[in-house]
Amino acid sequence: MLHFIRNNFFSIKNNIKSNEIKDIIKDNLINERFFSNFAIKEISSFNIVRNHSVLFLEKEIETDLHNFKTVIIITNNIKIFDNENYQNVLLVKNLKEAFNNIINSIFSHEDILDYHDEFDLVNNSYISKKALIHNTSKIFNNCVIGKGVEIGKNCIIKNNVVIKNSIIKDNVIICDNTSIGTTGFGFDFEKRGSTNLNPQIGIVIIDNNVHIGSSCTIDRGKIDFTYIGKNSMIDNMVHIAHNVQIGNNACIAAQTGISGSVIMGDNVTIGGQVGFAGHIKIGKNVVIAAKSGVTKNISDNSVVAGFPAIDINIWKRNIIKAKKNGH
Helix, strand or coil, X not given: CCCCCHHHCCCECCCEEHHHHHHHCCCCEEEEECCCCCEECEEECCCCCCCCEEEEECCCCCCCHHHCCCEEEEECCHHHHHCCCCCCEEEECCHHHHHHHHHHHHECCCCCCCCCCCEEEECCEEEECCCEECCCXXXXXXXXXXXXXXXXXXXXXXXXXXXXXXXXXXXXXEXXXXXXXXXXXXXXXXXXXXXXXXXXXXXXEECCCCEXXXXXXXXXXXXXXXXXXXXXXXXXXCEECCCCEECCCCEECCCCEECCCCEECCCCEECCCCEECCCCEECCCCEECCCCEECCCECCXXXXXXXXXXXXXXXXXXXXXXXXXXX
């Protein structure tokens, strides 16, 4: 399992115990149930539950929480609150508002005013005092490398690259003007604007032997991570949103946009200007033609095209049929 230490990137600014959380969200609180009181040091997700953490739940999850005695659940679901298997639970009116208030109270991150980092000017680039860069890697001009960033062996970081909230493994090349570890696009549709952003306190992990082109943007995870698998090739001007996970040996052509929480298998090949809806799964060995719009899950070994993307042979027949009908 991929692992990172959140505090390396997002410092804990307030030491809070579980029974103090109700005070942070008191205007949003409906009901509460506590069996224990413990320090809050982390945040959990549906996929990774951590001790001494807060877990925000809108619906039931399959994970058995009996072994996690120091987790407090925040929910807007009365069925979850009434489930006695959950020992420490707060029932709230607005889950997103509770998430924002609690995370902003505990962690420091760059979308609030109290975030702080310190830099050294090294060979025309600003390197955080808390970044770790292997001495075999090369950082070109005008780069910014932020707090907690780890860059492995034999990496090449070209001009004007911004890397923050990220772990870059070995033999990675990142081309000019790319930004990695940026804030994901998370907000409440009912309460828009910069003061209502959902805090993004995950990271980006770029695995070995990855090439990332110029002017790309890769957003950090909301809670866990955005991941690019080994030997993947990403062309220029590609946007990869928060929580996306891309398998090994991916090839993604220019101007592709991948919405949040998309999961891709190994050996995926994607043509230029493809758009992906969020929260879908793309299987292994999938080929997606240029300018396609992918709106649903794609099974292993598929070749698809069009909008919405369908099997390429069906798509070709539909095109021929449309032309015969004068369209």
